[in-house]
Amino acid sequence: MRNDQLNGKLNMTRRGFVGTVAAAGATVAGLGLAGCSGGGTGDTGDTGDTGDTSTSAVELIEADDEGFVVRATNTDGKAPKNECVLAFEGEFQEMHPMDWSDGNSGNVVYYIYDSLYDLDENYELQPRAADSYDVSDDACTYTFHLHEGITFTDGEPLNAAAVVANYEAAIDKDNNWRRRRMFIETIDENTEEVRIDSCTAVDDYTVEFHLPTPYAPFMNSVTQFYLISPAALADSSWDYSKKSAGSGPYVLEEYAQGDHVSILRNEDYWGEAPSIDRIDFRVVPEAGSRIAALQTGEATAIYPMPTDQVATVRAAGDINMVSLESTTMRYVTLNTNYEPLSDVKVRQALNHALNQDEYVKVMYSGAATPATSVLPEMVPGYKAQTPYEYDLEKAKSLLEEAGYADGFEVSVICDNSTQETKGATFVMQQLEQIGVHVNVLPNEAATNAEIAAEPEDTTELQMWYVNWSQSDPDGFLRSLLSSAMVPPTGYNTAFWKNEEFDAELEAGNAAPTVEEQNEHYGKCQDIAWAECPWLYLASDNTLLSYKAYLNGIKYVPQGIDVIHATLNV
């Protein structure tokens, strides 16, 4: 569900659009020379996104223990300025710290605004604007002790009153900011509940959140709760894309939609001062161009790094490339209401027929980990399961037991980018081996989102080749597998309903200690894994390349972190 499908969208919509304009033009011009207009449009159907096509000649990506695929041999290079340019594939859509929804914007917000707590590169909680927090014995009251002396860039103090004001703005239904969902629980199609009873200031620097029932993912929500100056909150005309109002290590310099966002070091930052003067987040959609910009030094780091350009990076000599495990899970949902897929034996058979190791090689040049649970390994609470061995005989006999010895036909929808279509085609080829004929139906992402939102009784969805990324177990288990999240409410597009699973999940969310939570989340994973609502594929790595003169770059759940990185200037 990440926005990595742009290439595919581009192909389809551009053709459609060219057709429209050409037709309009012919009507208007009436020149009768339409035959001459071919050829010059360059409409060859692909932008040549080199990151999307891996061929047999591409070398496998192998990382060492520290995640390095390529280590720079020449480390004497100097940065042209004490400035860092991060080239991203996707756009930065929104600079509002409570209204962004794309991950790239979230990445920038992370530099400008402070949250009470953060997740570090190991997905562990680290204090940020708060020094510490306590949880009551019943796990219903969270008390945060704020760091004293923090001020927003406009001079307002970051105190308990400011946190309360931020909380109230965040849950305000009239604002309907997108981050509101951190504090909301959807019960069913028509009901939603605020997960928090109250947020109160105990004294100037102590804030108390009271929850009606224990809720384990609460701290994860806190890491995405970015604090804005109360003065800006009170000003409904404040334009966050022109002026930031945070207390973080950087302040907004300029936001040019579609091109770049630049941020400057906050000279009055309350914490450890960053070393890099200025960071420029640039949009470089084409993979080949990102690599080129990194080679010339126009970019200091690029994300994502295309899988088929490892040789280029190695040849450059002054570039490091890392491959880091991510929280993205790739899978195919199996509609458990659809006739042959309703039989668990059939679903298990499909999993036995898919060679995950080949998938990892063909699709990600080896830079992925075969799925060994419904959660990626990086997500806290992950519990390893026994893999479904690639065994065609076993798969066939399971199909036979289910009464489908001759196989059946089924369709799979996928996004129409080169990469996603290739993945769905891989699934088709694998399942063909046991006589299951898969029709691959590539659609534009927005079309798939609509197909997937159809409720149970009208849906035409049979299988969906898709992916999901979240940093907490609830974000996977609840959003994708709980009974409450069957479309249109959520994305349980397997329409898989298991009471035991739901009960364990609820117990996990309500458990007061991490150990107990993980115990229950583990059981959830056991149940789901055995029941196979999905065809399990893999969790692909995050590939990142950067100049050797950049030290201390990190990849955290919020994105790329160079706050405490340094440049050799």
Place this chain on the structure above:
Amino acid sequence: MGKYVVKRILSMIPLMFVVSIIVFLFIRLIPGDPARQIGGPTATIGEIEAIRTQLGLDQPLVPQFVDWFTGIFHGDLGHSFTNNTSVVELLAPRLPITMYLTICSITWSVILGVAIGVIAAINRGRALDLIGMLIAIAGISLPNFWLGLQLMQIFAVNLRLLPTGGLTDWTGYILPSVAMGAGIMCILARVTRSSMIENLGKDYIRTARAKGLPESRVIMVHAFKNSSIDIITVTALQIGALIAGSVVVETVFSIPGLGRLLVDSIGFRDYEVVQALILFFSFEYMAINLIADVLYGIINPRVRYE
């Protein structure tokens, strides 16, 4: 002719109206819910409903259209759902970029394309003709994204002469203009050559030569003037085609232009941005065709306007 121009301009109004209805319906007919796109995959159902109301998407189509269409006359092209800003504000910085890029590409490609075509026609069957046409065929056959990436590799990565992308100063326009104009240059070279060859074989050329006019005058004034009608026609069509070509080049060179914005906006179902852009492109197309028609009359007085 003044009357003709006024008439043509007036006729653009109903045409724009029709285009606006078509684009309004077209973007709504394709599947995909903007509220869901804006909310993202983790949006709650209440959130999506609220977005729908906020955007007026829960209203029937007719009031939605009337709202948008009357807004246009007040200079309000609508609101970008995804970027949470007005369409005017979104387009303003991008418009000059795309226009400037288009003008640069067209200028060099027309000059060079016509020159190659004329030289090839004069030297028909000889080495210069072969070289010219080889360039032309190669240019037409090369996809512009590929050409763009190769140029980037040579001039930015290997020689470090030009930037790989972005438009911080004028040097940033060079490679994209070359990539964008190459195809047009080649088409123009071919059109110019065949048109010149055709005209050079006509009786009036023989007459001109017979009465002793210098060859340069025969070629540049007599033959070329007649060929320029074809050249203008093709150029006008190619400017329209550039809109499509710009999408690819803007992507390769990371240029925040209108082409990329259109593609992204369609992906996000950002209705009012798509509507505004298609409307603008249609207008651009009409205007260019009008200019071409007027130029015909200037070059060839026999062209009559009614």
